[in-house]
Amino acid sequence: MKHSDPIAVWQSQFATYARGLETSRLRVLRLDESTIVVAEVIVSICKLISDESNPQHWIDRIKAYFDDLESSPLESLIEEMMKDFQEDESKTWLGKALADMQDGHAQSWVDKYRAGGYRKFALRLLGSAQYRILVRALNEDAAIVALAIRRIVRSLMPFAIAWSDSVGMLTKDQLRAAGKIELAGVNAVHLIIEVDKFFGEKVLSRLPMEVTAANGTDLVAWTPDSTAGLMGQFRALVREASAQRVERANTPLLRKIQGARAALQYSEDGTSQAANSLIELIDRIMREAFSPHEVLAWIDVNIPEYPDVIYVDKGCRKPTKLGEALCFIYGGGPTARAANQYDDGEGPLVIHELVARAFVLTRNRLQKIKHADIGTPEEREQLLILFSALEGALMLGLSIAKYSAASERPAA
Numbered sequence: 001m002k003h004s005d006p007i008a009v010w011q012s013q014f015a016t017y018a019r020g021l022e023t024s025r026l027r028v029l030r031l032d033e034s035t036i037v038v039a040e041v042i043v044s045i046c047k048l049i050s051d052e053s054n055p056q057h058w059i060d061r062i063k064a065y066f067d068d069l070e071s072s073p074l075e076s077l078i079e080e081m082m083k084d085f086q087e088d089e090s091k092t093w094l095g096k097a098l099a100d101m102q103d104g105h106a107q108s109w110v111d112k113y114r115a116g117g118y119r120k121f122a123l124r125l126l127g128s129a130q131y132r133i134l135v136r137a138l139n140e141d142a143a144i145v146a147l148a149i150r151r152i153v154r155s156l157m158p159f160a161i162a163w164s165d166s167v168g169m170l171t172k173d174q175l176r177a178a179g180k181i182e183l184a185g186v187n188a189v190h191l192i193i194e195v196d197k198f199f200g201e202k203v204l205s206r207l208p209m210e211v212t213a214a215n216g217t218d219l220v221a222w223t224p225d226s227t228a229g230l231m232g233q234f235r236a237l238v239r240e241a242s243a244q245r246v247e248r249a250n251t252p253l254l255r256k257i258q259g260a261r262a263a264l265q266y267s268e269d270g271t272s273q274a275a276n277s278l279i280e281l282i283d284r285i286m287r288e289a290f291s292p293h294e295v296l297a298w299i300d301v302n303i304p305e306y307p308d309v310i311y312v313d314k315g316c317r318k319p320t321k322l323g324e325a326l327c328f329i330y331g332g333g334p335t336a337r338a339a340n341q342y343d344d345g346e347g348p349l350v351i352h353e354l355v356a357r358a359f360v361l362t363r364n365r366l367q368k369i370k371h372a373d374i375g376t377p378e379e380r381e382q383l384l385i386l387f388s389a390l391e392g393a394l395m396l397g398l399s400i401a402k403y404s405a406a407s408e409r410p411a412a
Contacts, residue, residue: 012043013137046148050213143207158237160188162392166358242391245398256281275370286328295319295327302335325356331401358393
């Protein structure tokens with residue numbers, strides 16, 4: 001008896017193939033309903049991510065996909081599995097899988113597959129023709145997933161450049177003050193290039209990418225030389241993303257960025273004017289997000305013992321620029337968290353603090369240029385570097401602040 005098809009069209013070639021097998025064969029192959037459903041969901045999501053004809057952002061496409069599940073038989077299948085698990089986890093696919101893992105059965109199965117035992121067994125059970133169809137279906141699904149992963153990895157490059165531009169300015173002493181200097185010292189751009197190269201050589205080259213929506217660019221490996229030529233394009237993406245986030249946070253402040261660029265391009269006193277515009281941008285975007293009183297209250301609740309976040313002026317406690325930046329990047333939310341390999345569980349997260357310190361350092365250096373402006377080419381070049389650093393910090397800081405605020409918002 002073959003499985004009934006719960007939906008009209010399966011995106012996964014493996015799911016399509018499995019639906020045509022008899023239930024008894026699926027059972028012998030240790031392929032159950034959950035395996036088929038999970039394969040379908042993963043491949044469907046990866047196809048959505050890779051669909052360049054859809055103008056929606058890929059995150060919005062995935063959200064729409066899960067919204068559509070409410071009217072799809074897939075949703076009922078998932079609900080049934082979750083319901084069974086809640087009733088008696090020992091009798092469900094997940095419960096059995098966990099039991100197998102505890103008994104060492106799962107590791108035994110993996111070892112047999114790696115040794116070729118499972119593949120030989122499947123070949124004997126299905127026959128050579130059917131086995132080839134199964135392998136081809138799995139490879140075609142893997143190619144779709146691999147394309148989505150490559151595009152996701154490559155989409156991180158603007159964030160890597162933003163990280164390198166902003167955090168790369170910090171001194172070793174400032175990095176040590178943040179706690180974990182090794183994380184800050186990671187060359188994010190180089191890391192993505194290496195991951196992309198490894199993925200292309202070890203994964204994509206072995207899969208039938210012709211069945212996917214891959215274009216020529218997707219299949220061409222990034223190298224340090226080729227990436228250097230793309231840096232201008234990546235920085236343009238950072239610039240655009242930064243401007244969009246500033247506009248969403250405070251539309252009038254976008255004019256400060258535009259004014260700074262215009263001053264650099266057209267004004268004889270452009271360096272000083274641009275530095276002044278960028279300093280005002282930093283100050284206003286933080287001041288208008290949280291008042292000094294709100295920042296102090298946030299510090300007292302979250303990081304009361306943390307150094308360099310409060311100073312006393314004429315008997316009054318006031319937040320430092322670092323304190324303001326940390327409150328801004330946390331979106332006014334709590335800093336409490338579990339410790340991990342990159343953190344000790346105390347004080348701000350390393351990433352949050354490094355971006356906050358990048359804001360403060362950029363502002364301090366802009367202040368020096370503003371007061372010492374003599375209009376030399378070197379000074380202009382330094383300001384352009386600070387401009388890139390600020391855009392990177394804004395892109396990262398506003399993204400983190402938005403996420404932090406969203407995570408604290410109570411569910412409706």
